[in-house]
Amino acid sequence: MKSLYENFFKNKESSDPVLQVLGQVPIFENLTPKELKDLARLTHERSYKANEPVFKKLAPGEGMYVILKGTVEIKDPDSNTTFATLGSGDFFGELALLDEEPRSAMAVATEASELVGFFRTDLLTLMKRGPELGNKILLNLSRVLGERLRRTNLELTKSN
């Protein structure tokens, strides 16, 4: 009876780890399950070994990554300063969705990790195939960046 329920009635997507993780990312919030599924079809699942760079500093940025499993460190290789250690559900590199500017820091997988990549070319394809969904993502992205700018302003004001 259980298998019958699982085969016919249970929403299979809800158990897909990629969909679950993408649904938690603020850039993809407010997307319907169908939109999330369309988005997931454009993303790329990648596996990284421990200490394997995801991208290097000054490399031309092409897109963002969401951590499915594992840990990624964002650091400056010159000064060896670690800016952040990110875990499952976290995302990084989202600015590259908007321009081709060189990466400002390096991202390294500190353990065997699985990431989901969403790149500018995917966003451009999405904007052509489904402008509504593309606009939703762009609006969310602007919201995230705006919030980050506001927080930076606040910190600058505090430090002054």
Place this chain on the structure above:
Amino acid sequence: MDSVQKLYRLFLLLVIGGLAWNILPFLASVIVMLIFAFLFTTIFLQTVDTLERRIHSRGGSVLLILGSVITLGLWFFGSFIANLGSQIKVFTTKLQQEDFAISLEDLSNKSREYLPDFMGNMIPESAKIIATAKDSLGNVFQNILSLLGSAGSFFFVAVMVLIFTIILLIEYHDFKRTLVRFIPNKYLEIGLRTIYNIEQQISKYLRGQILAAGSVAILSIIGLFILNQTGANMTLIVFIGIIAGLANLIPMVGPFVGMIPAILIALMNNLGNDAAMAHQLFGVVPSPFFIMDIVFMFIIVQQIDNNFITPILVGESVGLHPMAVMIVLLIGGTMMGPLGMLFAIPAAGVLKVIISEMIFISKNSHLL
């Protein structure tokens, strides 16, 4: 990597290379089919994506678009062959008539007058021309039938290309994701950028070419219509225009190919007509059967296309120097004939993208 492993890899590479070399002749036709399917996919991809957005069914949009295109194509060729058939029938009847023989005699004599002796002697007697025309035109339908019989393999190739195109159009985005899976992490971002740039390059070029072909077709139809107003007595002008547009897809050679049906129709329709025989372009240049008018009209259409339409629609899409375009066309033509000329420029565009990305990789290897 130790030396045994290196040796093993080299051996494996040689075995795979040897196998590929032996299998390639058998795979060549499949590869050509896949290239065609890929080009058709690139042409229709955006339209399919747009329709999918409206009807929410990928398969449905692919079938709807390809179905419409195939129906239109079949209708076009069907009615063109039917019209041409009846035109040839009329012409064959004309050939039997006496006044037609006189008119042909006139044309033969006039041509001898205008041409130097050694060239004039090359023109056959009118009786010979009629006999040859009767022989060849009488069998034209039989020839068409035998052509259709030998077109069996073409039909098979066309069906295979259609099937490949349908599959590629439906699964395109999933295929792309699968392809990306094979790219090592190190080259992921640059690989994605290269794929995207190649897609853009081909898509821009093909769309530009198709729009340019469409405009050449429309301009030719308008030109032929204007010629008809001056008494050129042209029929099948829509078909001639479309053929000229399609021929225009092959750069440099195409425009001349496009003129041929128009000249043939003008000859068929005007033989036996004294006014058409004595016609002069601008009242100065002898233009029997409006042949020079047709050539002049096509030259004008080409000039408009080359100087205004193509630079705007195709223009910088591939970004190749005109000299490079000519060299690439010559290479394509030598390798694969007209088909090679058709694919030469987009192929060169793709190579250009790959080379520029490889240069970028070699210059910035420390960033990857």
